[in-house]
Amino acid sequence: MTKSRDRQEDQKQPGHDPSRRKFLKGVGIVGAGAAIADQLWVEAEAEEQRPAPDDIKGRVKVVLDVNGEKRTSQVEPRTTLLNTLRNHLGPAVTGPKLVCDMGTCGACTVLLDGKPVYSCLVLAVDAENKKITTVEGLGSPDKPNAVQAAFVENDALMCGFCTPGFVTTISAYLKKNPNPTLAEVREACKGNFCRCGTYPRVFEAALAAAKASRA
Amino acid sequence: MQQQQPQPQPSPKPKKKIRVPRVVNGVEQMVEIEVDEDTGPGWGPNDKHTLLNHKITRVDGPKKVTGMALYTYDMRLPGMLYGRILRCPHGHARVTKLDTEAASKLPGVKAIIQGPLTELRFAGAPVAAVAATTPEIAGDALRAIKVTYEVLPHVVHATDAIRPDAPKVVAEENNLQEKAKNGDLQKAETAFATADAIVEGEYFSQRVHHACLETHGMVVDYRGGDSASIYASTQGTFTIPGDAAKELGLEQSKVIASVEHMGGGFGSKFGIGIEGMFACRLSKQTKSPVKLMLTRYDEFVMAGNRSGSWQKLKAGVKNDGTIVALTARQYRLGGIGQGSQAGQPYIYRMGDTYREVYALHTNEDSSIAMRAPGHPQASFAIESLVDELAYKIKMDPVAFRKKNLRDEVYHRQLDRGAKEIGWSRRNPVAGGNPGPLKRGMGCAVGTWGGGGNNQCKVDVTILQDGAVYVAVGTQDLGTGTRTYTRAIVAEELGIGMNDVEEHIGNSKLGAANPSGGSTTAPSLSPSVKDAAIKARMMMAERVAPLLGNPKPEEVVFSGGNVSANGRSITWKQAAAALPAAGITSHGVWRADLQARGVHGVSFAEVEVDIETGFIRPIKMVHIQDGGLPLNRLTMESQINGGMIQSLGMAFYEGRVMDAQLGMQLNPGFGDYKLPGSLEMPEMVPIIDDDDKREAVIGIAEGCIIPPLGALVNAVFNATGLRIRDLPITPDKILMGLMNTTVISRG
Ligand code: FES
Ligand code: FES
Numbered sequence: 039m040t041k042s043r044d045r046q047e048d049q050k051q052p053g054h055d056p057s058r059r060k061f062l063k064g065v066g067i068v069g070a071g072a073a074i075a076d077q078l079w080v081e082a083e084a085e086e087q088r089p090a091p092d093d094i095k096g097r098v099k100v101v102l103d104v105n106g107e108k109r110t111s112q113v114e115p116r117t118t119l120l121n122t123l124r125n126h127l128g129p130a131v132t133g134p135k136l137v138c139d140m141g142t143c144g145a146c147t148v149l150l151d152g153k154p155v156y157s158c159l160v161l162a163v164d165a166e167n168k169k170i171t172t173v174e175g176l177g178s179p180d181k182p183n184a185v186q187a188a189f190v191e192n193d194a195l196m197c198g199f200c201t202p203g204f205v206t207t208i209s210a211y212l213k214k215n216p217n218p219t220l221a222e223v224r225e226a227c228k229g230n231f232c233r234c235g236t237y238p239r240v241f242e243a244a245l246a247a248a249k250a251s252r253a
Numbered sequence: 254m255q256q257q258q259p260q261p262q263p264s265p266k267p268k269k270k271i272r273v274p275r276v277v278n279g280v281e282q283m284v285e286i287e288v289d290e291d292t293g294p295g296w297g298p299n300d301k302h303t304l305l306n307h308k309i310t311r312v313d314g315p316k317k318v319t320g321m322a323l324y325t326y327d328m329r330l331p332g333m334l335y336g337r338i339l340r341c342p343h344g345h346a347r348v349t350k351l352d353t354e355a356a357s358k359l360p361g362v363k364a365i366i367q368g369p370l371t372e373l374r375f376a377g378a379p380v381a382a383v384a385a386t387t388p389e390i391a392g393d394a395l396r397a398i399k400v401t402y403e404v405l406p407h408v409v410h411a412t413d414a415i416r417p418d419a420p421k422v423v424a425e426e427n428n429l430q431e432k433a434k435n436g437d438l439q440k441a442e443t444a445f446a447t448a449d450a451i452v453e454g455e456y457f458s459q460r461v462h463h464a465c466l467e468t469h470g471m472v473v474d475y476r477g478g479d480s481a482s483i484y485a486s487t488q489g490t491f492t493i494p495g496d497a498a499k500e501l502g503l504e505q506s507k508v509i510a511s512v513e514h515m516g517g518g519f520g521s522k523f524g525i526g527i528e529g530m531f532a533c534r535l536s537k538q539t540k541s542p543v544k545l546m547l548t549r550y551d552e553f554v555m556a557g558n559r560s561g562s563w564q565k566l567k568a569g570v571k572n573d574g575t576i577v578a579l580t581a582r583q584y585r586l587g588g589i590g591q592g593s594q595a596g597q598p599y600i601y602r603m604g605d606t607y608r609e610v611y612a613l614h615t616n617e618d619s620s621i622a623m624r625a626p627g628h629p630q631a632s633f634a635i636e637s638l639v640d641e642l643a644y645k646i647k648m649d650p651v652a653f654r655k656k657n658l659r660d661e662v663y664h665r666q667l668d669r670g671a672k673e674i675g676w677s678r679r680n681p682v683a684g685g686n687p688g689p690l691k692r693g694m695g696c697a698v699g700t701w702g703g704g705g706n707n708q709c710k711v712d713v714t715i716l717q718d719g720a721v722y723v724a725v726g727t728q729d730l731g732t733g734t735r736t737y738t739r740a741i742v743a744e745e746l747g748i749g750m751n752d753v754e755e756h757i758g759n760s761k762l763g764a765a766n767p768s769g770g771s772t773t774a775p776s777l778s779p780s781v782k783d784a785a786i787k788a789r790m791m792m793a794e795r796v797a798p799l800l801g802n803p804k805p806e807e808v809v810f811s812g813g814n815v816s817a818n819g820r821s822i823t824w825k826q827a828a829a830a831l832p833a834a835g836i837t838s839h840g841v842w843r844a845d846l847q848a849r850g851v852h853g854v855s856f857a858e859v860e861v862d863i864e865t866g867f868i869r870p871i872k873m874v875h876i877q878d879g880g881l882p883l884n885r886l887t888m889e890s891q892i893n894g895g896m897i898q899s900l901g902m903a904f905y906e907g908r909v910m911d912a913q914l915g916m917q918l919n920p921g922f923g924d925y926k927l928p929g930s931l932e933m934p935e936m937v938p939i940i941d942d943d944d945k946r947e948a949v950i951g952i953a954e955g956c957i958i959p960p961l962g963a964l965v966n967a968v969f970n971a972t973g974l975r976i977r978d979l980p981i982t983p984d985k986i987l988m989g990l991m992n993t994t995v996i997s998r999g
Contacts, residue, residue: 124329134320138549138921140549173319179316182319186319193311195311195731196517196733197515198313230929233464233519235890235898237929241933
């Protein structure tokens, strides 16, 4: 199920209630991995048949724990975590990027209780009471974490638009597996796309960061 | 009274005329300009630099890896509205009715405007645009707009569009338009008769997408009044204000464009585009800032694609390896646009040649410039053909290429690449390796211009406290522009990278060319160097009294010190001798600091599973010359990027159009396959240091061209299958194997 198809169906029946689309977004927390995402789109299609309950119209208050700070906003319940971070918090949290908005690229990756998720597939209301860590929370230009430092050192970025996603994914992965092989790093990155072509150096940076963290 | 003697006029500086590339909408055109013949100091030998030609980490790296770099997509202004574009779902249609009533009543919808097109010639053509308080509500509004279309006949496949009875893309016009005929067909036919072997083939290359991760778009900050600010994801800061001013009804000088960081362009981001036009109009109508970034769907269906190609080639070769003739029929597949394709026989000598070039239109959005426009297409076809000729006369493909390439640089690069990939391990019999997992190797050769032009004006300012700024309006696409701009100044002044700050990406700053055709580095770096040299001389004059009055050119700037006559002062002490306001130098372009013409050679090794058709890229090598490498680290990254994008074209990417619906079936990353981490082979980017030119040349395009041919030829060497239809996917391998005896050889 692609977003465009969804869109075209909508166009054919312009009179229908557009807020139904919120269920497509409401597929819960998805681990980084396009395959899983595809699966969930199918499930989401089934969900779509249900009528929209009234209580999800209008705006609701969300309290999010972002990088250790409590952040509050009013959003429509269908608003994704990604769009909430970027469009509704003040000041905005724009490290996670919006690239595909449908769980296929990894640029929006954030950590929910330490686990990488595509924040374009998570509703803000579902992210309450969880620890949200974005790339900004991993380090700063003056105090980068090992992965961030290794990315700069190994030139694992060009335009940099995919970079927050890769950095976040790899930072989480190295916590799980501090001593990965090249093959494991590749596997860990398979949910993230880069168009400029930084992959070889992303792998090098990940391995270098692992080494630096062990030292 | 004494008659005044006529003053001797200062003789005008001697000038010379040169031809330089200028990029219009991403496509290079050559123009003639005048430059001074007498120039200043040069770069010096390539191996004598202290910063340049070293590995310098990106100065914008720390911000980008921590999410602190602000892109256009990240801009959020008070009261900002979000724009979205409604698109035509038909391959060819006219809007007969646009009912926006329901949409305009949705809470949060602030404006709806109709698009400029009366006839929509492709699925995805813009129909209307909305501005709303959130992107979600803007999406609701699109779905609530009721459009009635008069659906017209469409044609989306080139092989259908060429038929005389095909629906017309433009009424009254042939879908097939002749563009050029060169050479002598009669001579070519005569030469074919002298050939020992003839190879004929028909080659298709698909339409691939730029797929910039940051979609096209801009934030227009106009709240009424006589000025506006625009944040644009663009390859040309200075391509924005003019068109935006027209849309907003303002003076061009009152529109400031900025692009601090941008998330990829690859040739697709020049000018404000249709999305920028909508953004300006929506902002003007609502008197509010409007952000209009394309969705990923939008990006696929209308933000650009590389022209497809369909080429029919025929060549004749003698047993000694001499190619005697080539005939080529080249169709440029640019949708409603003209398409692009380099002329055959591309870079080879092929005796008597004849070619016909056509544009063949379909109901698809116009192709636009994409990294080396037209070149990978031509290179893929000719490299496949050349390879086939070599096998046909049983000559080694490397030796065969040398035989038919005049330029010695290719010869040394071919030798180097062959060594690097381990060409001697290659089985000369195509498909000849045992077992179901068959390895093979291939190679290919490419070229590009990469020269600069005289558009960049750079200021270098040194303040009394020692701070140094370099300012120019240019943009950094991820190519490392910021980093080398800073490095050139730091090196010239003998200070560290962190002692210089660059200001770029703003149309208030000095003019700069749009980044297309590998022209940025050769246009910008000479101007930066010129400004830096002038700043150094100005400073040398000021500090001379502290150093025993040396001539300015005798003052040495090195290691954070300024010295002459055996005396030395620190940078800070030297800066303190400057006037209170500091000094500013103005740099202009110098033709002698850049050059034109790059060479690149690629080798590839792949492994093909003939039971499943699955291709595993094993290793890719690309050797690239480029005169003086400004920064080895970013140059290698860019070579990697070229190889990877070429890899995508070889095996993974391609727009799929539905003939019945007239629309793209894979407008998203779920269905359009980009090369990902699992597909990456071992990559070896090699900077050709045997190129001793002390001049800067752009290399971005050079390295995307030949990897494709190398990969395709590696598949042939592995399997014995000559697949002439990109991308080479497993199904094509399996289909091909069914018609050959390769399996039984295993
Ligand atoms: S933006 Fe979320 S996966 Fe692409
Ligand atoms: S660095 Fe540009 S997309 Fe990855």
